[in-house]
Every structure is written in structure tokens, then in C-alpha cells.
Amino acid sequence: MLTQAPKGTRDMLPQDAYLWQWIEQEERLAAARAGYREVRTPVFEHTELFLRGVGDTTDIVQKEMYTFKDKGDRSITLKPEGTAGAVRSFIENHLYAETLPCKVYYLNAPIFRYENPQSGRLREHHQFGMECFGGKEPTVEAELISTLMSLLKGLGLKNLSVHINSIGCPKCRPVYHQKLKEYLGDRIHDMCETCQSRFEKNPLRILDCKEEKCKQIVKDAPVILDCLCDECSEHFASLQALLKARDIPFAIDPHIVRGLDYYTKTVFEIIMQSGREGLALCGGGRYDGLVEQLGGPATHAAGFGIGAERILMELKNQGLTPPAPSVTDVYVANLGADMRIPAFTFTQALRDQNVKADCDMTGRSLKAQFKFADKIGARYVVLVGGEEYERGAVKLRNMETKEETELPLDGAAEKIASILLPGR
Ligand code: HAM
Numbered sequence: 001m002l003t004q005a006p007k008g009t010r011d012m013l014p015q016d017a018y019l020w021q022w023i024e025q026e027e028r029l030a031a032a033r034a035g036y037r038e039v040r041t042p043v044f045e046h047t048e049l050f051l052r053g054v055g056d057t058t059d060i061v062q063k064e065m066y067t068f069k070d071k072g073d074r075s076i077t078l079k080p081e082g083t084a085g086a087v088r089s090f091i092e093n094h095l096y097a098e099t100l101p102c103k104v105y106y107l108n109a110p111i112f113r114y115e116n117p118q119s120g121r122l123r124e125h126h127q128f129g130m131e132c133f134g135g136k137e138p139t140v141e142a143e144l145i146s147t148l149m150s151l152l153k154g155l156g157l158k159n160l161s162v163h164i165n166s167i168g169c170p171k172c173r174p175v176y177h178q179k180l181k182e183y184l185g186d187r188i189h190d191m192c193e194t195c196q197s198r199f200e201k202n203p204l205r206i207l208d209c210k211e212e213k214c215k216q217i218v219k220d221a222p223v224i225l226d227c228l229c230d231e232c233s234e235h236f237a238s239l240q241a242l243l244k245a246r247d248i249p250f251a252i253d254p255h256i257v258r259g260l261d262y263y264t265k266t267v268f269e270i271i272m273q274s275g276r277e278g279l280a281l282c283g284g285g286r287y288d289g290l291v292e293q294l295g296g297p298a299t300h301a302a303g304f305g306i307g308a309e310r311i312l313m314e315l316k317n318q319g320l321t322p323p324a325p326s327v328t329d330v331y332v333a334n335l336g337a338d339m340r341i342p343a344f345t346f347t348q349a350l351r352d353q354n355v356k357a358d359c360d361m362t363g364r365s366l367k368a369q370f371k372f373a374d375k376i377g378a379r380y381v382v383l384v385g386g387e388e389y390e391r392g393a394v395k396l397r398n399m400e401t402k403e404e405t406e407l408p409l410d411g412a413a414e415k416i417a418s419i420l421l422p423g424r
Helices: 014-033 047-053 059-064 083-092 139-154 173-190 193-201 203-208 212-218 230-245 308-317 337-352 366-375 386-390 412-420
Strands: 044-046 067-069 075-078 102-112 124-133 160-166 250-252 266-272 280-286 301-307 330-334 357-359 380-384 393-398 404-408
Touching: 014 102, 014 124, 014 139, 014 308, 044 047, 044 083, 047 059, 047 075, 047 083, 083 102, 083 124, 083 301, 124 139, 124 308, 139 160, 139 230, 139 266, 139 280, 139 301, 160 230, 173 193, 173 203, 173 212, 193 203, 203 212, 230 250, 230 266, 266 301, 266 308, 280 308, 301 308, 330 337, 330 366, 337 357, 337 380, 337 412, 366 380, 380 386, 380 412, 386 393, 393 412, 404 412
Parallel strands: 160 250, 330 357, 330 380
Antiparallel strands: 044 075, 067 075, 102 124, 124 301, 160 266, 266 280, 280 301, 380 393, 393 404
């Protein structure tokens, strides 16, 4: 137990760190190009925020939240998604009073869901999300989808498909609820208990049930696209025109309803074609009612969230991970214990010149230091000591060609930097 991470959590190991950093860097650039600025919100929030924001009939709230009482007897929940916290922050910090739209992104926010852990489904994962407040036009969703596709293509990913749907607004959704309830009729008694409890309160959630018997019943249910009001239909048609204008292929998927209650009009997912069924790479949509519902002024909004672990999984599946960069370019070997101080200071001098350098920390013999330098893939070894050092020089050895050059100590760090980082 003591040396086992909790079920459904994962360490990010040093050998994978460069991949995370690379993905993060691409995400930052993609968000910045579209005018989104970073926001960081707490890892935990008051439970009430998610009950009201995400919806008390969703799986996330009913089954998956990490909720506990703090020492002040407040109910606290670890963030099960990023949107509610971003909305709370938008309201609390009066960002609505600034020029709108207000575009924000969060990077690798830890998200906690008590799910059944399996490949691609963790109890702690990390999301990159973009949220746009104050834009009512479908250009917002088109921008979000377009930014996502550029990001994913920039990482090299292929075979991704965009699935879109519209789940209407408070005007037209009740019409659909009625139609759905009529269709379900007596069939509801053959469905799971959760679906039965959602029948009156939130029938749309029934479409999201993962139980096989329920899925069979809802697969022929009427679709909400047939019940959209004029405004929602026009919005959906305009979004399609925008995606076509940008040459982004998409599929209309009337079965996407998403697992959170706040969505209105557009919902979308990006599906990995090589991935397992039910695993979306990304999900998002419009949520025009949420800011007001949480106590802010009526504000149009839309966004998406994408899991870092799923991006990494897909990159690995598609064989697209770039090779790891070198950890150390220059290893500074000492020719004896009395040379440890000069070797250390020379290593620091190289680092001051932006060279990735390292030296012995374990009291290794010269032979063992060379072995170590080879193991870590150092391109050069600098030898500090012996006759050269007495003459005020060091020896530079190219580990590939085995060629050795003597360099005057004065200016040696700069010279090595100019070899390793030409044109800097
Ligand atoms: P979501 O679809 O629940 O949406 O999650 C977004 C993404 O997070 C998923 O597509 C997936 O990449 C990743 N993800 C979700 N659950 C897990 C898990 N258990 N393990 C690993 N990765 C996971 C939301 O959370 C919304 N807040 C998205 C949004 C933002 N909508 C509007 N704005």
C-alpha cells in the first residue's frame, strides 16, 4: 500500500516529462494564437458549485465526485471538471465587467473522478481547456474546434473526427423531453434504476446511460435535432457552414448529449479512430445558461476540455512520440579527489553558458566516470586535472569520434558552448 499509488492515478515519470512539456507548449501556443489567456483556479471548490453547475442528475455528481468535509465542516469537492471553476472565477472576479468576449484557458488542471479505472480512464487526469465568455455567435464554437484541430494536427495526430450535435435550448428542449418520454413510455421499467430516477427530472440524461440494456432501448429514440427551435437550427446550420469554410470535416451525431447538464445548443466531441469505443479525445460545447445559473449576469459561453493522458495515449498509439532530448551534453570528469572543486566550478561555468553539463557526485573513479558519461549519452567529456590543468588547460573529448583537443581553461566554457550551440 505504502509504495503503491492510489488506484486510477499515475506518476508522470522523468523519461516522459519532455512529452508533457512538448504537449503543454503546443497547447499554450494554440490558445495564445486565438487570444486566450491562462487562468488557474483551485484544485477544490465548494461542493455546491458542482451540484448546481454540473447537475445533480449527472453520473459525475451522483457517482464520481471526491467529496469530503474540511475541518470547518464545509463540504469540499476535488474538481471533477474545469468549467464550473472557470465560471465561478469569471463571476467572483467580475471579469464580465471587462471587454467581452473574455477568453481563458487552463493547462493540465488536475481533474478527479471516481471512475472504474481502465486504459484511458483514470481517477486523476489532467485537462487543457479553453472557455470563451460573452460570444453568442457560432464563430465561438468554430474557433474552439478549429484551434483544437490545429493543435492536434500540429502534434502530428491523424484519423481524428469531429462529431457535432445540437441539444437545443430551454425553449425547445422541453418539447424534446416530452417526445422522449412518450417514446420511453412503458419501456422505462426495463431500464436501470438510475434511468428510472432520471425519467421525470432529466430525461435527456437517459441517453447518456452506459448500461447495455438501456443503450439498446434508447438507440431508436427520437432525436433532438428534429425538435430544435428556429434559433437553435440556424445556429447549428451556421456552425456547419463555418466548419465547411475552414475545411474541417465533421459528422453530425445526434447521439452526443455529453455527461454534464450545462450544455445548450452545440455539443461536440473529437473521437480517436484508433481508440477504444466510448473514449473521446476531447469534449465541449456551448453553455449559455451556466453563468447566470451560478449567480452571474446572463452571459453566452462555450468551451472544451481535452485530457493530456488521452493525447499522450493517442500519440503513442499512432507512433508519434518524438525522441527524448539529451539529458546532459557535457560530462566534466575529474582526475582525482583534489580536482573535484575545479570540476564542479567548470560544470557551473558551462551551465552559465546554457550548456547541459554534469559532473561526478558519487566519488567515482575516472574509468567509472567515463562509463557513466557514456551511459547518459554525453556528447563530450571534459577532463579536469593532470598536466593539462597544471598548464592552465582542460582536455575535451568527443565521445563519438574519440578525438581529443586541449583548450585553455580561460574561455573553455565559451568555446564548448560555441561548438554545442552554434549561432546562439
Ligand atoms: P468531459 O468530456 O467530461 O468534459 O472531459 C473532457 C476530456 O477530459 C475528455 O474528452 C477526455 O479527454 C478527458 N477525460 C475525461 N474523463 C477522463 C478520465 N476519467 N480519464 C482520463 N481522461 C479523461 C468536461 O470535463 C467539460 N468540462 C469540457 C468543457 C469545457 N465543456 C465546456 N467547456
